[in-house]
Amino acid sequence: xxxxxxxxxxxxxxxxxxxxxxxxxxxxxxxxxxxxxxxxxxxxxxxxxxxxxxxxxxxxxxxxxxxxxxxxxxxxxxxxxxxxxxxxxxxxxxxxxxxxxxxxxxxxxxxxxxxxxxxxxxxxxxxxxxxxxxxxxxxxxxxxxxxxxxxxxxxxxxxxxxxxxxxxxxxxxxxxxxxxxxxxxxxxxxxxxxxxxxxxxxxxxxxxxxxxxxxxxxxxxxxxxxxxxxxxxxxxxxxxxxxxxxxxxxxxxxxxxxxxxxxxxxxxxxxxxx
Amino acid sequence: xxxxxxxxxxxxxxxxxxxxxxxxxxxxxxxxxxxxxxxxxxxxxxxxxxxxxxxxxxxxxxxxxxxxxxxxxxxxxxxxxxxxxxxxxxxxxxxxxxxxxxxxxxxxxxxxxxxxxxxxxxxxxxxxxxxxxxxxxxxxxxxxxxxxxxxxxxxxxxxxxxxxxxxxxxxxxxxxxxxxxxxxxxxxxxxxxxxxxxxxxxxxxxxxxxxxxxxxxxxxxxxxxxxxxxxxxxxxxxxxxxxxxxxxxxxxxxxxxxxxxxxxxxxxxx
Numbered sequence: 090x091x092x093x094x095x096x097x098x099x100x101x102x103x104x105x106x107x108x109x110x111x112x113x114x115x116x117x118x119x120x121x122x123x124x125x126x127x128x129x130x131x132x133x134x135x136x137x138x139x140x141x142x143x144x145x146x147x148x149x150x151x152x153x154x155x156x157x158x159x160x161x162x163x164x165x166x167x168x169x170x171x172x173x174x175x176x177x178x179x180x181x182x183x184x185x186x187x188x189x190x191x192x193x194x195x196x197x198x199x200x201x202x203x204x205x206x207x208x209x210x211x212x213x214x215x216x217x218x219x220x221x222x223x224x225x226x227x228x229x230x231x232x233x234x235x236x237x238x239x240x241x242x243x244x245x246x247x248x249x250x251x252x253x254x255x256x257x258x259x260x261x262x263x264x265x266x267x268x269x270x271x272x273x274x275x276x277x278x279x280x281x282x283x284x285x286x287x288x289x290x291x292x293x294x295x296x297x298x299x300x301x302x303x304x305x306x307x308x309x310x311x312x313x314x315x316x317x318x319x320x321x322x323x324x325x326x327x328x329x330x331x332x333x334x335x336x337x338x339x340x341x342x343x344x345x346x347x348x349x350x351x352x353x354x355x356x357x358x359x360x361x362x363x
Numbered sequence: 364x365x366x367x368x369x370x371x372x373x374x375x376x377x378x379x380x381x382x383x384x385x386x387x388x389x390x391x392x393x394x395x396x397x398x399x400x401x402x403x404x405x406x407x408x409x410x411x412x413x414x415x416x417x418x419x420x421x422x423x424x425x426x427x428x429x430x431x432x433x434x435x436x437x438x439x440x441x442x443x444x445x446x447x448x449x450x451x452x453x454x455x456x457x458x459x460x461x462x463x464x465x466x467x468x469x470x471x472x473x474x475x476x477x478x479x480x481x482x483x484x485x486x487x488x489x490x491x492x493x494x495x496x497x498x499x500x501x502x503x504x505x506x507x508x509x510x511x512x513x514x515x516x517x518x519x520x521x522x523x524x525x526x527x528x529x530x531x532x533x534x535x536x537x538x539x540x541x542x543x544x545x546x547x548x549x550x551x552x553x554x555x556x557x558x559x560x561x562x563x564x565x566x567x568x569x570x571x572x573x574x575x576x577x578x579x580x581x582x583x584x585x586x587x588x589x590x591x592x593x594x595x596x597x598x599x600x601x602x603x604x605x606x607x608x609x610x611x612x613x614x615x616x617x618x619x620x621x622x623x624x625x626x627x628x629x630x631x632x633x
Contacts, residue, residue: 254445259415260513262434264460264520270470274459278450355450355500 133322140325148326160314164330167309169337171227172299175234179295180288182239187246188276193268197247208240213301220306230302237298238291245290249283250276282356285349289342296338365424366391366523366556367412372421373591374407381407383591385421387575394550394557396567396600399577403592405560408577409528412558413438425523436460439522443529446513447501453512454497457484460520487515490552491545507538511545518549527559531566543570574598 098106122135149161189196190204216233223229253276261271303312311334318326349356369387373380381404389395397405410416411423414434423430425437440446447456458480462472465480472480488494491511501509510530517525527546531539547570550557561567567574576596583589 256442256445257448259413259434260440260442260446260448260516261459261463263413263436263438263440263517263522265436265463266470267463267467269468270463274462274470275448279448353450355502 133324136325136328141329144323144325145329164309164311164314165333165337167307167313168299168303168311171230171303171310172234172295175231175299176238176288176291176295178231179235179238179242179291180284182235183242183246183287184277184284186239186243188250188272188280190243191247191250192272192276201247204240204243208244212237212298216302216305225306230299230307233298233302234295237294241294242284242287242291245287246280246284249280253279282349282353285345285353289345292338292341292345296334300334365389366393366426368424368427370421370424372411372418372423374404374411374416375419375591379588380591381588382577382593384593387594387597389556389573391556392554393573394571395559395573395575396571397558397560397575397577398562398564398567399592401562403577403579405577406528409526409558409560412524413440413526436464436520437522438524438526439517439520440526440528441510441513441517441530443532446530447509447516449501452498452500453488453493453504454481454484456501456512456516457487457519460516464520484515484519487519490518490549491515505538507534507542510534510542514546514549518553521553521555523556525555525557527557529560529562532562539566546570568600572600574600 118135119138122137125132125135126137145161149159152158153160186200186204190200191197212233215236216229219229219232219236223232257275257279258271261275266274299310300312300315303310304316307313311330315327315330365388367387367389369385369389372382372385374382385408397408399405407416411418412430414430414432417432431437434440448459451459458472458477461480461483462470465476466472485494485497488497491514493508493511493515496504496508501512504512513530530546531542534542543566546557546559557571559567559570574596575594576598577592578595579590579592580595581590
C-alpha cells in the first residue's frame with residue numbers, strides 16, 4: 090500500500106474532486122431549502138433556487154419602476170467603478186512608494202517606521218473620519234480602499250525590491266545606468282510580476298472595504314443593496330448578490346494571474362517568445 | 364605609467380582588519396589572478412577596485428586619478444551569480460549598456476539607433492558564441508552560457524578594467540575549461556586589464572600573467588581579526604599564448620544537460 094502522500098488522483102478524478110465541494114454546497118442548500126419550505130411555504134431564510142431566478146430577473150432584466158434603471162447592473166457598475174479607482178490609485182502609490190522605500194536609503198530611513206505604524210491602523214476605524222473629512226460621496230469610499238491596501242503594497246514591494254540581488258544593481262552601474270535608468274530598466278520590470286501578485290492579494294481587502302463603506306453610506310452599489318434588503322430578510326436577493334460578488338472577485342483574480350503569465354514569460358518559464 | 368596604483372590601502376570594519384598595507388602597481392593589459400584562502404579579503408579587494416566598497420585608508424588611482432567612489436563604466440564586472448538580467452533576452456542584456464549610454468531618460472533605443480546597437484551586440488555575441496541563443500531568456504541558458512552572456516554584457520561598454528569575481532566557481536570542469544579558453548582569447552583580442560578572483564589556485568596559475576596571493580603575515584591566535592591580509596606573493600607568470608593542454612580539448616564542446624541547451628561551443632583555439 091503506497092503512502093497517502095504519494096497517491097495522486099488521475100485526470101478524471103481530479104476534475105470530479107474539484108467540482109465536488111461546489112456541488113455539495115448546492116445540493117445541501119437545495120435539500121435544506123426544500124425541507125424548510127415543506128414545513129412553512131413562507132420561510133424567508135432559505136428560499137428555493139427558483140426564487141433567486143425570479144428576483145434576479147426582476148432586478149437585472151426589468152427596469153426599476155421608480156428610477157427606470159436596471160438595479161442589478163447599476164449596482165455592479167457603481168461598485169466596480171469605486172473598486173477600480175481605489176485599486177488603481179492604491180497600486181500606483183504602492184508601486185512608487187515600494188520602489189522608493191526599497192531602493193533609496195534616504196526614503197527607507199524616513200518612511201519605514203511610519204509605514205509600519207500606518208499599516209497596523211485598522212482602516213475601518215478610520216471610516217468615520219473619512220466620512221467626516223470627505224463627506225458621504227464617492228471620495229470617502231475610494232480613500233478607504235486606498236488606505237486599506239496601500240501600506241501592504243508598499244511594504245510588500247519594498248521587500249521585493251530589497252530581494253533584487255545587489256549584483257544586479259552593481260552590474261547596472263558598471264554599464265553606466267543612472268538611478269532613474271536602474272529604476273525603469275532593472276527594478277520595475279523585475280518587480281512587475283510581484284506587483285500583480287500583491288494586487289491579487291489586495292483584492293480581498295479591497296472588496297471588504299468597498300462593501301463596508303457602501304453598507305454605511307451609499308445610494309447604490311452591491312454592498313449597499315445587500316445591506317438594504319437585509320431589513321426585509323430578502324435572502325432571495327442577498328444570496329445571488331453574494332454569489333455575484335464572489336464571481337467578480339474570482340474573475341479579477343484569474344485575469345490578473347493570466348496577465349502575469351502572458352506579460353512576464355521570463356518569470357514563469359524563462360522561455361523565449363519571439 | 365601604471366593603469367592602477369594601489370597606495371597603502373587598508374580595509375577595516377570596526378575593529379576587524381580585513382586588508383592592510385596593500386601596495387600594487389598594475390600596468391595596462393595585465394591579467395592579474397588573485398588567489399587566497401576564503402575570508403582573506405580577496406573579494407573585498409575586488410569590491411574596492413569596483414568602488415562597491417571604499418578603502419578605510421590609502422587610495423586607489425586609476426590612470427593617475429583617484430577612482431570614482433561609485434561603480435561606473437570604467438570597470439566592468441562579472442559576478443559568480445546574478446550578473447545578467449533575467450527579464451531581458453540575451454540580445455537585450457548585451458545592448459543594455461549602449462541603451463544606458465545613449466538614452467538618458469527612457470534607457471531604450473529605437474529604430475536605427477537600436478539596429479546599430481544590435482549590430483554591435485551581434486559582434487559581442489559572436490565572440491562569446493551565443494549568436495544562436497540571442498532571443499532566449501537567461502533562465503533557459505546553462506550556467507556556462509549565462510556567464511558568457513555576463514562577459515559579453517560587461518564588454519560592450521569597453522571598460523578599462525574587467526573584474527571577475529569567481530566567475531567560473533559554479534561551473535562544471537568541462538565548461539570551466541572552455542570558459543578559460545574564451546576569457547584568454549578575449550583578453551588577447553581586446554588587450555584589456557583583467558582582475559580575476561578565484562579560490563582555485565590552478566585556475567589562478569593557468570590564467571593570467573600575474574598571480575597575487577593574499578594572506579595574513581601576522582596572526583594573533585587570540586584575536587584572529589586583529590591583523591589583515593596583504594599581498595604575500597606577487598608572481599609574474601609566463602604569457603600562455605599556447606592553447607591549454609590537450610586533456611581539456613574534448614571538454615571544450617561539453618554539453619550540459621539542460622532541456623533547452625544549446626551547444627556550449629566556441630570558435631576559439633589557434
